[in-house]
Amino acid sequence: MQNVCEMRQVVKRYKEVTALDHFNFEIHEGEIVGLLGPNGSGKSTAINCLLGLLAFDEGGVEVFGRPVSPDDMDMKQRIGFVPQELSFFAELSVADNIRYFAGLYESDNARRDVMVSEAVEFVGLEKYVKFTAKKLSGGLKRRLNIACGIAHHPEFVMFDEPTVAVDAQSRNFILEGIKEMNRRGSTVLYTTHYLEEAQELCDRIVIMDEGKNMASGTLEELIDLVDPTEAVHIAFSEPGDRVFNMIREIPGVVDIQEENNHTVILLTPPGHRLSALLEELKNHHISYTSLHSELPTLNDVFLKLTGKALRD
Numbered sequence: 375m376q377n378v379c380e381m382r383q384v385v386k387r388y389k390e391v392t393a394l395d396h397f398n399f400e401i402h403e404g405e406i407v408g409l410l411g412p413n414g415s416g417k418s419t420a421i422n423c424l425l426g427l428l429a430f431d432e433g434g435v436e437v438f439g440r441p442v443s444p445d446d447m448d449m450k451q452r453i454g455f456v457p458q459e460l461s462f463f464a465e466l467s468v469a470d471n472i473r474y475f476a477g478l479y480e481s482d483n484a485r486r487d488v489m490v491s492e493a494v495e496f497v498g499l500e501k502y503v504k505f506t507a508k509k510l511s512g513g514l515k516r517r518l519n520i521a522c523g524i525a526h527h528p529e530f531v532m533f534d535e536p537t538v539a540v541d542a543q544s545r546n547f548i549l550e551g552i553k554e555m556n557r558r559g560s561t562v563l564y565t566t567h568y569l570e571e572a573q574e575l576c577d578r579i580v581i582m583d584e585g586k587n588m589a590s591g592t593l594e595e596l597i598d599l600v601d602p603t604e605a606v607h608i609a610f611s612e613p614g615d616r617v618f619n620m621i622r623e624i625p626g627v628v629d630i631q632e633e634n635n636h637t638v639i640l641l642t643p644p645g646h647r648l649s650a651l652l653e654e655l656k657n658h659h660i661s662y663t664s665l666h667s668e669l670p671t672l673n674d675v676f677l678k679l680t681g682k683a684l685r686d
């Protein structure tokens with residue numbers, strides 16, 4: 375599959391801060407790739423290098439198979455960028471803002487007007503086209519920011535934390551919109567520090583910390599990196615050695631831990647052993663008052679790779 379963009383061993387320093395530390399990264403055509411990392415891990419710096427907005431110290435960056443250059447108009451036309459900071463004109467209307475950004479790439483008035491209405495519809499701002507941008511709520515401003523970045527139908531779109539501080543409704547609108555753009559053929563780079571978003575949206579996730587690519591893969595591949603177990607929390611009616619000794623014999627049980635008022639049974643591989651466990655409990659007439667099971671998450675992976683939790 376063709377790489378839409380590629381970063382090889384990129385080093386970017388801001389004086390004494392190393393924001394990218396031999397960073398490797400690529401996106402294949404048609405993917406939604408999530409760049410997941412805490413604040414300050416280098417996500418925006420990586421995007422700015424891909425856009426040719428920022429000079430880097432070492433390594434190589436290519437987009438559409440060639441080095442990036444700020445005045446490569448053909449390349450710019452094919453790229454969309456939704457920056458982390460709101461980037462539109464506060465005093466202009468919604469429609470005029472989108473028209474301005476679409477006009478950077480499309481000089482034909484009729485075609486540009488079609489782009490504007492499509493972008494408005496895409497982000498669900500139909501009721502607000504005449505509103506002055508500064509009068510919109512936070513979530514609607516975010517949506518306008520997106521419309522400005524994608525109106526020109528780019529093949530490759532980069533979203534830099536587009537859902538920070540937005541309400542749930544706008545957030546869903548944004549994520550669904552990105553999925554739809556991808557279905558229509560756009561390749562997507564999405565940066566976030568929200569685990570759930572990366573999990574929900576992305577075909578492939580790159581875990582970033584301190585300017586480095588710590589791991590990349592599908593959610594399943596990443597979870598496989600960490601000796602994954604499923605934690606089954608059970609409050610037995612009569613806990614005791616008879617119960618524990620029996621459970622130890624069940625295939626897939628790797629550990630039993632006693633917590634305050636319940637027992638945690640660790641199973642592997644996750645997602646495949648719970649029904650056998652329940653069957654055995656039934657066969658042995660072992661009763662319980664509550665039970666729930668927790669599958670491994672991206673947070674477990676993040677913790678293992680970086681030594682810290684990435685909390686939302």
Ligand SMILES: Nc1ncnc2c1ncn2[C@@H]1O[C@H](COP(=O)(O)OP(=O)(O)O)[C@@H](O)[C@H]1O
Binds near residue numbers: 393413416418419
């Ligand atoms: N213009 C700048 N000048 C100095 N340091 C910067 C600048 N931009 C970013 N940094 C530093 O580089 C690191 C990575 O920042 P950034 O790429 O913004 O991370 P993220 O987008 O993941 O939050 C941070 O330590 C940040 O403080």
Ligand SMILES: [Mg+2]
Binds near residue numbers: 417418535
């Ligand atoms: Mg950032």
